Amino acid sequence: MLTDRQKLILAAIIRDYVQSGKAVGSKHLLSELDLTVSTATIRNEMAALEDGGLLQKEHTSSGRVPSQRGYRYYVDELLHEPRLNQELELALNHVFERNFQQVDDLIDRMVHEIAKLTGLTVFALKPEVLDVRLSGFRLVPLNGNQVMAIVVNSDGQVTSQSFQLPAGTELDELDSMVQYINQTLVNQPVRDILKTLSGDLPLKMERMIRTPMAFLQLFGDVLARSIRDLVFTGGRLNLLDFSPDKSLSNIKQLYQLLENPQAMRKIITNANEGVMIQIGDENSFDLLAPYSMISATYRVPQLGMGALAVLGPTNMPYGDIITIVDTFRQALAQQIFAYYH
Structure with missing residues (x-):
């Protein structure tokens, strides 16, 4: 069990690391959190979090960075999902207030808008319409x-x-x-x-x-x-910005995996109509181990199940991405249902 102070410190380190990508030190934390303790006390708390596997130390710095276990604890125990902000509302309006001729056009527009909004790589599957005539x-x-x-x-x-x-x-x-x-x-x-x-x-x-x-x-x-199944992709090139492995052969293999409809349905549809967060090696494919994926399914009545996923680094802003994925998947389901009815 973490103390309230340890929870505060862990959450602050993760927030700072998500924003800067740099290890966080005790002096910075003390000034940010305005705690009435010494830097030595902060360092002791950081050491305790490291011993618990929630933080890890970088060789090039005296600061700490979150571990995969630290991200998981943060997502499960400390995260408060942010509400819709103006930027997200504008993105929703840009996608869903415009007319579209085919569902494919709507989904393609959506994944590109989310990619632009997040700077990450976005994938979507439309519902499997089983009785297409x-x-x-x-x-x-x-x-x-x-x-x-x-x-x-x-x-x-x-x-x-x-x-x-x-x-x-x-x-x-x-x-x-x-x-x-x-x-x-x-x-x-x-x-x-x-x-x-x-x-x-x-x-x-x-x-x-x-x-x-x-x-x-x-x-x-x-x-x-x-009637073929398609993976709609937005922000393909964003992957090159946040991928820790710049090997072109590995990037190519990852693209091939993520653009395979059968593989993507296996990866995403485990969400069971909820938002699923897979961090690092929690992902079902080794190629995804350096990343985090936030995915969600959506069901359209009388049609079938579709899916939406955002792939990014492990230090992605989880709360923001969860809100984006959940909001867009619900709006998409409503739009597709209205289109067919």
Whole structure:
């Protein structure tokens, strides 16, 4: 058990170290806290906190810095979450008071705004919409024999891909296939349609055009892309500023991990619809051990679960980041629900 004075000293050291990144000494603490004790007493208290594993000493300074255990104690026992400030309210307004055409656009705007607000690296996953259905399919001619295939789904997602018509194929030849798809496949679950593409659908289309397989391959590719899981990233380059390991190979591996949707769902969704704070080697992947991650999930009724995470150094301002993550994830859930309803 820490005494009230030890708690005061630990909290002050963490606040100062978060702001300056420099070890904190007893003289500075005495002047900051206005305690009616000597510097020797402060040093004794700092030594006791070090013996308890909450502080550690840097070789280049007589001051102390927080340990991973010290950050954890601070987050669990001493932290008081700050209220919304004007800067955060302006950021919320900038993201959510503007119109958006697709949920992807909203989430992408949000992660970049949070990255700008925090100077850290931000990741988000949109809710897994399990019952996405095909709303429509079109082919639009471009220059020469270039054509753009456009898929529209029930979740508002619009996915397009340009391609070259096979030699000897005219766009008019594909009209019957487009009509067939819109007449028979619209309102069916996208996942079910993808299964039929490897079943009897190609046989049904052989009577319509000479080379249905190439067309169906394109249609399947665009359709699969329309429901793929994506990681939305903001502040990618910020990672270079706060990463303790400047090795480009390690940074590249970290980017690959954090942009893998399956890995990110494993990392983030442990939050169980609450805010989760992982400090140092509490993170589930070794590549994340030098960092802290504050993450939260959000659930949109009738849709699924999404997630939001901020990655930063272990001396990040935990209270501010927790408030930002919690505020944005709630606002995002409300906006997505309103969009679909």
